[in-house]
Amino acid sequence: MLEFIVLFMLLFYAPYALYQIYLILYSILFDDRRSFMKEPPLPAANNLIVAITTNGMATDVVEKIIRKVRSYGVASEIFVIKEARDAFSYSCREVIVPADYVCGGGVP
Numbered sequence: 823m824l825e826f827i828v829l830f831m832l833l834f835y836a837p838y839a840l841y842q843i844y845l846i847l848y849s850i851l852f853d854d855r856r857s858f859m860k861e862p863p864l865p866a867a868n869n870l871i872v873a874i875t876t877n878g879m880a881t882d883v884v885e886k887i888i889r890k891v892r893s894y895g896v897a898s899e900i901f902v903i904k905e906a907r908d909a910f911s912y913s914c915r916e917v918i919v920p921a922d923y924v925c926g927g928g929v930p
Contacts (some may be wrong), residue, residue, distance in 0.1 A: 870898040876906030888914050 872891050876884050888900055900914040906921040 870894075870896050872898055872900045873880075873903055874901070875903045876908065877905055878910060881908075881910045881912070884912060888912065 830885045870891075874884055874887055884902060888902075891898055891900055901917065902912045903915055904910075904912070904913055905919050908918075
């Protein structure tokens with residue numbers, strides 16, 4: 823009986839294993855240039871919207887993320903979604919979640 827279970831698992835897993843090996847080799851040997859060439863480039867650059875959520879416990883990390891996004895040099899709007907108790911003033915637009923807000927599941 824054990825031999826049939828092992829055979830069954832081997833027969834069903836083998837195609838997935840071979841396909842996984844194929845994908846790994848393809849990603850090593852070829853690049854995505856062909857797929858990029860299929861799509862025409864955008865006529866104008868899109869704006870990037872970044873939303874960073876925080877509870878106010880790691881303000882330095884949030885500021886580092888904001889600086890990193892701005893260093894990319896793309897048109898972007900950055901929002902920090904923070905709790906009402908967070909008194910830190912971030913270097914971008916802020917969305918303040920009211921203290922009495924309760925999620926749909928009833929969790930504050």
